[in-house]
Amino acid sequence: MLKKTNFLKEMSWTQFIERKKYTDLVIIPSGAFEVYGYHLPLGTDTLVSVKISEILAERVNAIIGPTLEVGDSTALEEFPGTMTIKAENFKQYLWDTVKSLEKWGFKKFLFINSHAGNVPIINQIARDLQSNNEIQCAQIDYWRFIKSHCDGIIESGELAHAHASEAGTSVMMHLYPDLCDLNKWVNEPPKTGDDFPDIIKYTPFSEKTNSGTIGNATLGTKEKGENLVNRSVNRIVQFLVESWGIKDVNEKALEV
Template structure:
Protein backbone atom coordinates (compact mmCIF):
# COMPACT_ATOMS: atom_id res chain seq x y z
CA UNK A 1 0.00 0.00 0.00
CA UNK A 2 1.29 3.47 -0.86
CA UNK A 3 2.08 5.81 2.03
CA UNK A 4 1.11 8.91 0.04
CA UNK A 5 -2.18 10.48 1.03
CA UNK A 6 -3.16 11.25 -2.55
CA UNK A 7 -2.81 7.59 -3.52
CA UNK A 8 -4.99 6.23 -0.72
CA UNK A 9 -8.73 5.66 -0.56
CA UNK A 10 -10.43 6.90 2.60
CA UNK A 11 -10.74 3.33 3.87
CA UNK A 12 -7.02 2.71 3.28
CA UNK A 13 -6.19 5.91 5.14
CA UNK A 14 -8.37 4.79 8.03
CA UNK A 15 -6.46 1.51 8.12
CA UNK A 16 -3.08 3.28 8.11
CA UNK A 17 -4.22 5.63 10.87
CA UNK A 18 -4.51 2.63 13.17
CA UNK A 19 -0.70 2.33 13.15
CA UNK A 20 0.55 5.93 12.90
CA UNK A 21 -0.17 9.48 14.00
CA UNK A 22 2.64 10.91 11.86
CA UNK A 23 2.20 12.90 8.66
CA UNK A 24 5.08 14.37 6.66
CA UNK A 25 4.38 17.48 4.58
CA UNK A 26 6.94 18.42 1.89
CA UNK A 27 7.23 22.07 0.87
CA UNK A 28 9.43 23.72 -1.72
CA UNK A 29 9.60 26.31 -4.47
CA UNK A 30 9.63 26.85 -8.20
CA UNK A 31 12.60 29.12 -8.88
CA UNK A 32 15.85 29.47 -10.80
CA UNK A 33 18.59 27.18 -9.45
CA UNK A 34 21.26 27.69 -12.06
CA UNK A 35 21.36 26.85 -15.73
CA UNK A 36 21.83 23.14 -15.04
CA UNK A 37 19.16 22.41 -12.41
CA UNK A 38 15.36 22.28 -12.69
CA UNK A 39 13.15 25.07 -11.38
CA UNK A 40 11.56 22.58 -9.00
CA UNK A 41 14.80 21.54 -7.27
CA UNK A 42 13.61 22.45 -3.76
CA UNK A 43 10.26 20.74 -4.21
CA UNK A 44 11.68 17.62 -5.84
CA UNK A 45 14.27 17.09 -3.11
CA UNK A 46 11.81 17.74 -0.26
CA UNK A 47 9.33 15.29 -1.76
CA UNK A 48 11.94 12.60 -2.33
CA UNK A 49 13.30 12.98 1.20
CA UNK A 50 9.77 12.74 2.60
CA UNK A 51 9.26 9.48 0.73
CA UNK A 52 12.59 8.05 1.88
CA UNK A 53 11.91 8.95 5.50
CA UNK A 54 8.38 7.56 5.37
CA UNK A 55 9.77 4.25 4.12
CA UNK A 56 11.85 4.01 7.31
CA UNK A 57 9.07 4.76 9.80
CA UNK A 58 5.29 4.49 9.91
CA UNK A 59 4.09 7.72 8.31
CA UNK A 60 1.75 9.17 5.74
CA UNK A 61 3.16 11.65 3.23
CA UNK A 62 0.72 14.53 2.88
CA UNK A 63 0.26 16.94 -0.02
CA UNK A 64 3.28 18.80 -1.36
CA UNK A 65 3.24 22.59 -1.42
CA UNK A 66 5.28 23.09 -4.57
CA UNK A 67 5.51 26.88 -4.65
CA UNK A 68 6.69 29.29 -1.96
CA UNK A 69 7.93 32.86 -1.66
CA UNK A 70 10.76 33.20 -4.20
CA UNK A 71 10.51 36.97 -4.66
CA UNK A 72 14.29 37.42 -4.35
CA UNK A 73 14.69 35.32 -7.52
CA UNK A 74 11.88 36.74 -9.61
CA UNK A 75 14.34 38.38 -12.02
CA UNK A 76 14.94 34.89 -13.46
CA UNK A 77 12.40 33.35 -15.89
CA UNK A 78 10.10 30.67 -14.51
CA UNK A 79 10.35 31.74 -10.88
CA UNK A 80 6.92 31.66 -9.20
CA UNK A 81 5.95 33.61 -6.09
CA UNK A 82 3.33 32.81 -3.47
CA UNK A 83 2.87 35.62 -0.98
CA UNK A 84 3.74 34.49 2.57
CA UNK A 85 0.28 35.14 3.97
CA UNK A 86 -1.32 32.99 1.26
CA UNK A 87 1.19 30.19 1.78
CA UNK A 88 0.58 30.19 5.53
CA UNK A 89 -3.21 30.14 5.29
CA UNK A 90 -3.23 27.35 2.70
CA UNK A 91 -0.81 25.24 4.72
CA UNK A 92 -2.74 25.94 7.91
CA UNK A 93 -5.96 24.65 6.36
CA UNK A 94 -4.18 21.47 5.27
CA UNK A 95 -2.82 20.93 8.78
CA UNK A 96 -6.17 21.55 10.45
CA UNK A 97 -7.78 19.02 8.11
CA UNK A 98 -5.11 16.44 8.95
CA UNK A 99 -5.52 17.10 12.67
CA UNK A 100 -9.26 16.60 12.27
CA UNK A 101 -8.59 13.10 10.94
CA UNK A 102 -6.37 12.21 13.88
CA UNK A 103 -2.83 13.14 12.92
CA UNK A 104 -1.00 14.43 15.98
CA UNK A 105 2.60 14.59 14.73
CA UNK A 106 3.36 16.86 11.77
CA UNK A 107 6.84 16.96 10.24
CA UNK A 108 7.50 19.61 7.60
CA UNK A 109 10.32 18.68 5.24
CA UNK A 110 10.95 22.06 3.68
CA UNK A 111 13.26 22.59 0.71
CA UNK A 112 13.07 26.38 0.55
CA UNK A 113 14.63 28.80 3.02
CA UNK A 114 12.03 31.55 2.58
CA UNK A 115 9.32 29.13 3.75
CA UNK A 116 11.02 28.65 7.12
CA UNK A 117 9.61 31.64 9.05
CA UNK A 118 6.13 31.04 7.63
CA UNK A 119 6.13 27.41 8.77
CA UNK A 120 7.52 28.49 12.15
CA UNK A 121 4.64 30.92 12.62
CA UNK A 122 2.17 28.18 11.72
CA UNK A 123 3.82 25.66 14.05
CA UNK A 124 3.43 28.15 16.89
CA UNK A 125 -0.27 28.51 16.03
CA UNK A 126 -0.76 24.72 16.01
CA UNK A 127 0.33 24.54 19.64
CA UNK A 128 -3.24 25.50 20.52
CA UNK A 129 -3.94 21.79 19.98
CA UNK A 130 -2.63 20.21 23.17
CA UNK A 131 -1.63 16.83 21.72
CA UNK A 132 -0.24 18.06 18.41
CA UNK A 133 3.53 18.16 17.88
CA UNK A 134 5.25 19.72 14.90
CA UNK A 135 8.82 20.05 13.67
CA UNK A 136 10.56 21.38 10.59
CA UNK A 137 13.56 20.18 8.61
CA UNK A 138 15.02 22.95 6.44
CA UNK A 139 16.55 20.67 3.82
CA UNK A 140 19.61 22.58 2.65
CA UNK A 141 20.78 23.79 6.07
CA UNK A 142 20.08 20.32 7.44
CA UNK A 143 22.15 18.70 4.69
CA UNK A 144 24.93 21.23 5.28
CA UNK A 145 24.93 20.34 8.97
CA UNK A 146 25.19 16.62 8.16
CA UNK A 147 27.95 16.90 5.58
CA UNK A 148 29.71 20.25 5.70
CA UNK A 149 33.11 18.60 5.38
CA UNK A 150 32.02 16.55 2.39
CA UNK A 151 32.10 19.40 -0.12
CA UNK A 152 35.36 20.23 -1.83
CA UNK A 153 34.43 23.90 -1.98
CA UNK A 154 33.72 24.10 1.80
CA UNK A 155 31.15 26.72 2.90
CA UNK A 156 30.31 27.94 -0.59
CA UNK A 157 29.60 24.35 -1.62
CA UNK A 158 26.24 24.71 0.13
CA UNK A 159 25.27 27.95 -1.59
CA UNK A 160 22.49 28.28 -4.14
CA UNK A 161 22.64 25.71 -6.95
CA UNK A 162 26.22 24.82 -6.09
CA UNK A 163 28.13 21.67 -5.26
CA UNK A 164 25.81 20.21 -2.61
CA UNK A 165 22.53 20.89 -4.42
CA UNK A 166 23.94 19.58 -7.69
CA UNK A 167 25.27 16.45 -5.97
CA UNK A 168 21.93 15.69 -4.34
CA UNK A 169 20.12 16.01 -7.66
CA UNK A 170 22.73 13.89 -9.47
CA UNK A 171 21.93 11.16 -6.97
CA UNK A 172 18.13 11.54 -6.77
CA UNK A 173 17.18 12.70 -10.29
CA UNK A 174 20.23 12.64 -12.61
CA UNK A 175 18.11 12.97 -15.75
CA UNK A 176 17.05 16.43 -14.59
CA UNK A 177 20.62 17.75 -14.35
CA UNK A 178 22.16 19.24 -17.52
CA UNK A 179 25.88 19.05 -16.80
CA UNK A 180 26.65 20.75 -20.10
CA UNK A 181 25.26 23.94 -18.52
CA UNK A 182 26.77 23.85 -15.05
CA UNK A 183 29.09 26.68 -14.05
CA UNK A 184 31.64 27.76 -11.49
CA UNK A 185 30.39 31.18 -10.43
CA UNK A 186 31.59 32.63 -7.13
CA UNK A 187 29.43 35.22 -5.41
CA UNK A 188 29.89 38.51 -7.26
CA UNK A 189 30.79 40.57 -4.19
CA UNK A 190 32.31 39.50 -0.89
CA UNK A 191 30.01 39.85 2.11
CA UNK A 192 31.88 42.17 4.46
CA UNK A 193 29.09 42.14 7.07
CA UNK A 194 27.79 38.54 7.27
CA UNK A 195 26.30 39.13 10.73
CA UNK A 196 23.77 41.58 9.26
CA UNK A 197 20.68 40.25 7.45
CA UNK A 198 20.43 42.00 4.09
CA UNK A 199 17.65 41.97 1.52
CA UNK A 200 18.58 42.03 -2.15
CA UNK A 201 17.78 40.25 -5.40
CA UNK A 202 19.95 37.22 -6.10
CA UNK A 203 20.59 38.63 -9.56
CA UNK A 204 22.84 41.24 -7.91
CA UNK A 205 25.12 38.42 -6.74
CA UNK A 206 25.07 35.99 -9.66
CA UNK A 207 24.38 36.01 -13.39
CA UNK A 208 23.36 32.35 -13.65
CA UNK A 209 21.54 32.03 -10.29
CA UNK A 210 24.27 29.58 -9.20
CA UNK A 211 26.60 30.64 -6.42
CA UNK A 212 29.58 28.32 -6.15
CA UNK A 213 31.20 25.60 -8.21
CA UNK A 214 28.44 23.30 -9.45
CA UNK A 215 30.97 21.33 -11.54
CA UNK A 216 32.26 19.70 -8.35
CA UNK A 217 28.93 17.95 -7.84
CA UNK A 218 28.86 14.14 -7.99
CA UNK A 219 26.23 11.48 -7.41
CA UNK A 220 28.49 9.87 -4.80
CA UNK A 221 28.53 13.04 -2.70
CA UNK A 222 24.79 13.35 -3.14
CA UNK A 223 24.25 9.78 -1.94
CA UNK A 224 26.28 10.47 1.20
CA UNK A 225 24.40 13.70 1.98
CA UNK A 226 20.96 12.21 1.37
CA UNK A 227 21.62 9.05 3.38
CA UNK A 228 23.06 11.03 6.27
CA UNK A 229 20.04 13.36 6.27
CA UNK A 230 17.48 10.56 6.06
CA UNK A 231 19.22 8.63 8.82
CA UNK A 232 19.28 11.62 11.13
CA UNK A 233 15.60 12.39 10.56
CA UNK A 234 14.77 8.73 11.16
CA UNK A 235 16.69 8.87 14.46
CA UNK A 236 14.70 11.93 15.53
CA UNK A 237 11.34 10.40 14.68
CA UNK A 238 12.09 7.11 16.40
CA UNK A 239 13.83 8.48 19.48
CA UNK A 240 11.91 11.73 20.07
CA UNK A 241 8.47 10.90 18.67
CA UNK A 242 8.50 7.08 18.94
CA UNK A 243 7.44 6.81 15.29
Protein backbone atom coordinates in the same frame (compact mmCIF):
# COMPACT_ATOMS: atom_id res chain seq x y z
CA MET B 1 -3.40 -5.33 -7.23
CA LEU B 2 -2.97 -1.80 -5.90
CA LYS B 3 0.56 -0.67 -5.18
CA LYS B 4 1.47 0.29 -1.63
CA THR B 5 1.69 4.04 -1.29
CA ASN B 6 2.54 6.47 1.48
CA PHE B 7 1.10 9.47 -0.38
CA LEU B 8 -2.30 10.52 0.91
CA LYS B 9 -3.22 11.81 -2.54
CA GLU B 10 -2.82 8.30 -3.98
CA MET B 11 -5.10 6.61 -1.40
CA SER B 12 -8.81 6.09 -1.56
CA TRP B 13 -10.68 7.17 1.55
CA THR B 14 -11.07 3.55 2.61
CA GLN B 15 -7.35 2.91 2.14
CA PHE B 16 -6.69 5.99 4.24
CA ILE B 17 -8.84 4.68 7.10
CA GLU B 18 -6.83 1.47 7.20
CA ARG B 19 -3.42 3.17 6.97
CA LYS B 20 -4.36 5.73 9.60
CA LYS B 21 -4.83 2.95 12.17
CA TYR B 22 -1.07 2.46 12.21
CA THR B 23 0.30 5.99 12.31
CA ASP B 24 -0.42 9.49 13.55
CA LEU B 25 2.67 10.92 11.80
CA VAL B 26 2.21 13.03 8.69
CA ILE B 27 5.06 14.40 6.60
CA ILE B 28 4.44 17.66 4.74
CA PRO B 29 6.90 18.51 1.94
CA SER B 30 7.38 22.09 0.80
CA GLY B 31 9.75 23.87 -1.54
CA ALA B 32 9.84 26.50 -4.23
CA PHE B 33 9.55 27.09 -7.97
CA GLU B 34 12.60 29.15 -8.85
CA VAL B 35 15.83 29.41 -10.81
CA TYR B 36 18.36 26.77 -9.79
CA GLY B 37 21.29 27.36 -12.09
CA TYR B 38 21.54 26.53 -15.76
CA HIS B 39 21.77 22.82 -14.99
CA LEU B 40 18.95 22.02 -12.55
CA PRO B 41 15.15 22.29 -12.85
CA LEU B 42 13.04 25.14 -11.50
CA GLY B 43 11.32 22.76 -9.11
CA THR B 44 14.52 21.45 -7.50
CA ASP B 45 13.57 22.51 -3.97
CA THR B 46 10.19 20.81 -4.15
CA LEU B 47 11.48 17.72 -5.94
CA VAL B 48 14.06 17.17 -3.20
CA SER B 49 11.61 17.68 -0.33
CA VAL B 50 9.16 15.19 -1.88
CA LYS B 51 11.80 12.53 -2.43
CA ILE B 52 13.25 12.91 1.07
CA SER B 53 9.71 12.64 2.44
CA GLU B 54 9.17 9.48 0.42
CA ILE B 55 12.36 7.86 1.73
CA LEU B 56 11.49 8.80 5.30
CA ALA B 57 7.92 7.52 5.03
CA GLU B 58 9.24 4.12 4.04
CA ARG B 59 11.46 4.06 7.11
CA VAL B 60 8.86 5.13 9.68
CA ASN B 61 5.51 4.13 8.14
CA ALA B 62 4.36 7.74 7.84
CA ILE B 63 1.73 9.23 5.55
CA ILE B 64 2.81 12.03 3.21
CA GLY B 65 0.35 14.90 3.10
CA PRO B 66 -0.11 17.59 0.45
CA THR B 67 3.00 19.14 -1.06
CA LEU B 68 3.32 22.94 -1.04
CA GLU B 69 5.18 23.32 -4.30
CA VAL B 70 5.55 27.09 -4.55
CA GLY B 71 6.92 29.44 -1.89
CA ASP B 72 7.89 33.09 -1.69
CA SER B 73 10.68 33.54 -4.25
CA THR B 74 10.30 37.29 -4.69
CA ALA B 75 14.05 37.89 -4.55
CA LEU B 76 14.58 35.64 -7.58
CA GLU B 77 11.66 36.80 -9.70
CA GLU B 78 13.87 38.41 -12.37
CA PHE B 79 14.84 34.92 -13.57
CA PRO B 80 12.42 33.39 -16.12
CA GLY B 81 10.11 30.70 -14.81
CA THR B 82 10.37 31.69 -11.17
CA MET B 83 7.01 31.76 -9.40
CA THR B 84 6.05 33.16 -6.03
CA ILE B 85 3.31 32.81 -3.44
CA LYS B 86 3.05 35.73 -1.05
CA ALA B 87 3.84 34.83 2.55
CA GLU B 88 0.34 35.56 3.82
CA ASN B 89 -1.21 33.28 1.18
CA PHE B 90 1.30 30.50 1.83
CA LYS B 91 0.60 30.71 5.56
CA GLN B 92 -3.18 30.52 5.17
CA TYR B 93 -2.99 27.61 2.72
CA LEU B 94 -0.64 25.70 5.00
CA TRP B 95 -2.79 26.47 8.05
CA ASP B 96 -5.91 25.12 6.37
CA THR B 97 -3.96 22.05 5.27
CA VAL B 98 -2.65 21.16 8.72
CA LYS B 99 -6.00 21.80 10.39
CA SER B 100 -7.61 19.36 7.95
CA LEU B 101 -4.95 16.78 8.80
CA GLU B 102 -5.43 17.41 12.51
CA LYS B 103 -9.16 16.81 12.07
CA TRP B 104 -8.41 13.31 10.77
CA GLY B 105 -6.33 12.39 13.79
CA PHE B 106 -2.74 13.30 12.96
CA LYS B 107 -0.80 14.39 16.04
CA LYS B 108 2.78 14.46 14.77
CA PHE B 109 3.65 16.88 11.97
CA LEU B 110 7.06 16.70 10.29
CA PHE B 111 7.72 19.47 7.77
CA ILE B 112 10.38 18.63 5.18
CA ASN B 113 11.15 22.02 3.71
CA SER B 114 13.79 22.88 1.10
CA HIS B 115 13.21 26.63 0.75
CA ALA B 116 14.57 29.19 3.21
CA GLY B 117 11.69 31.57 2.61
CA ASN B 118 9.20 29.03 3.99
CA VAL B 119 11.04 28.52 7.30
CA PRO B 120 9.58 31.39 9.37
CA ILE B 121 6.06 30.73 8.12
CA ILE B 122 6.25 27.06 9.04
CA ASN B 123 7.64 28.07 12.43
CA GLN B 124 4.56 30.20 13.08
CA ILE B 125 2.20 27.44 11.98
CA ALA B 126 3.97 24.85 14.14
CA ARG B 127 3.80 27.00 17.27
CA ASP B 128 0.11 27.68 16.69
CA LEU B 129 -0.56 23.97 16.15
CA GLN B 130 1.24 23.07 19.34
CA SER B 131 -1.18 25.18 21.37
CA ASN B 132 -2.95 21.82 21.36
CA ASN B 133 -0.77 19.93 23.84
CA GLU B 134 -1.34 16.65 22.01
CA ILE B 135 0.38 17.96 18.87
CA GLN B 136 4.12 17.69 18.14
CA CYS B 137 5.81 19.53 15.27
CA ALA B 138 9.31 19.61 13.81
CA GLN B 139 10.77 21.21 10.72
CA ILE B 140 13.73 20.07 8.64
CA ASP B 141 15.15 23.08 6.81
CA TYR B 142 16.82 20.67 4.42
CA TRP B 143 19.56 22.64 2.68
CA ARG B 144 20.65 24.22 5.98
CA PHE B 145 20.19 20.89 7.79
CA ILE B 146 22.69 18.99 5.66
CA LYS B 147 25.38 21.59 6.43
CA SER B 148 25.66 19.95 9.85
CA HIS B 149 26.13 16.50 8.32
CA CYS B 150 28.54 17.02 5.43
CA ASP B 151 31.96 16.51 7.04
CA GLY B 152 34.20 14.47 4.80
CA ILE B 153 31.81 14.74 1.87
CA ILE B 154 31.85 18.24 0.41
CA GLU B 155 34.99 20.01 -0.83
CA SER B 156 34.23 23.68 -1.36
CA GLY B 157 33.49 24.82 2.18
CA GLU B 158 30.63 27.21 2.91
CA LEU B 159 29.99 27.87 -0.79
CA ALA B 160 29.20 24.18 -1.26
CA HIS B 161 25.84 24.98 0.33
CA ALA B 162 25.13 28.12 -1.66
CA HIS B 163 22.49 28.14 -4.38
CA ALA B 164 22.65 25.23 -6.88
CA SER B 165 26.23 24.59 -5.81
CA GLU B 166 28.18 21.45 -4.88
CA ALA B 167 25.80 20.08 -2.24
CA GLY B 168 22.52 20.80 -4.01
CA THR B 169 23.87 19.54 -7.33
CA SER B 170 25.14 16.34 -5.70
CA VAL B 171 21.78 15.64 -4.04
CA MET B 172 19.96 16.13 -7.34
CA MET B 173 22.47 13.92 -9.19
CA HIS B 174 21.61 11.15 -6.73
CA LEU B 175 17.84 11.64 -6.52
CA TYR B 176 16.99 12.84 -10.03
CA PRO B 177 19.93 12.16 -12.40
CA ASP B 178 17.74 12.46 -15.50
CA LEU B 179 16.88 16.08 -14.60
CA CYS B 180 20.50 17.26 -14.27
CA ASP B 181 22.03 18.84 -17.40
CA LEU B 182 25.70 18.60 -16.50
CA ASN B 183 26.75 20.13 -19.82
CA LYS B 184 25.53 23.44 -18.43
CA TRP B 185 26.84 23.47 -14.85
CA VAL B 186 29.17 26.29 -13.87
CA ASN B 187 31.58 27.48 -11.21
CA GLU B 188 30.31 30.97 -10.40
CA PRO B 189 31.47 32.71 -7.22
CA PRO B 190 29.25 35.50 -5.87
CA LYS B 191 29.44 38.60 -8.07
CA THR B 192 30.03 40.84 -5.06
CA GLY B 193 31.37 40.40 -1.55
CA ASP B 194 29.52 41.23 1.64
CA ASP B 195 31.20 43.65 4.01
CA PHE B 196 28.24 43.49 6.42
CA PRO B 197 27.28 39.81 6.83
CA ASP B 198 25.86 40.57 10.27
CA ILE B 199 23.15 42.79 8.72
CA ILE B 200 20.02 41.26 7.17
CA LYS B 201 19.64 42.73 3.69
CA TYR B 202 17.22 42.25 0.81
CA THR B 203 19.44 42.11 -2.27
CA PRO B 204 17.91 40.92 -5.55
CA PHE B 205 19.38 37.55 -6.48
CA SER B 206 20.41 38.81 -9.91
CA GLU B 207 22.96 41.06 -8.21
CA LYS B 208 24.68 37.97 -6.80
CA THR B 209 24.71 35.64 -9.82
CA ASN B 210 24.15 35.58 -13.57
CA SER B 211 23.33 31.88 -13.82
CA GLY B 212 21.39 31.23 -10.63
CA THR B 213 24.33 29.26 -9.26
CA ILE B 214 26.51 30.57 -6.44
CA GLY B 215 29.55 28.37 -5.94
CA ASN B 216 31.12 25.49 -7.82
CA ALA B 217 28.42 23.17 -9.10
CA THR B 218 31.01 21.19 -11.10
CA LEU B 219 32.26 19.58 -7.87
CA GLY B 220 28.95 17.77 -7.50
CA THR B 221 28.90 13.98 -7.74
CA LYS B 222 26.25 11.32 -7.40
CA GLU B 223 28.27 9.64 -4.65
CA LYS B 224 28.39 12.83 -2.56
CA GLY B 225 24.65 13.22 -3.01
CA GLU B 226 23.96 9.67 -1.89
CA ASN B 227 26.07 10.15 1.24
CA LEU B 228 24.38 13.46 2.07
CA VAL B 229 20.92 11.97 1.64
CA ASN B 230 21.74 8.85 3.67
CA ARG B 231 23.24 10.82 6.54
CA SER B 232 20.37 13.26 6.63
CA VAL B 233 17.68 10.59 6.53
CA ASN B 234 19.39 8.55 9.24
CA ARG B 235 19.61 11.61 11.46
CA ILE B 236 15.93 12.47 10.99
CA VAL B 237 14.92 8.87 11.71
CA GLN B 238 17.08 8.93 14.83
CA PHE B 239 15.16 12.00 16.01
CA LEU B 240 11.78 10.44 15.28
CA VAL B 241 12.68 7.23 17.10
CA GLU B 242 14.39 8.76 20.13
CA SER B 243 12.29 11.90 20.61
CA TRP B 244 8.87 10.95 19.26
CA GLY B 245 8.85 7.21 19.90
CA ILE B 246 8.31 6.33 16.24
CA LYS B 247 9.36 2.83 15.21
CA ASP B 248 11.89 2.45 12.41
CA VAL B 249 10.18 -0.26 10.37
CA ASN B 250 13.31 -0.64 8.25
CA GLU B 251 15.78 -1.10 11.07
CA LYS B 252 18.77 -1.65 8.78
CA ALA B 253 20.14 1.88 8.60
CA LEU B 254 21.22 3.28 5.26
CA GLU B 255 24.91 2.88 4.57
CA VAL B 256 26.98 6.07 4.53
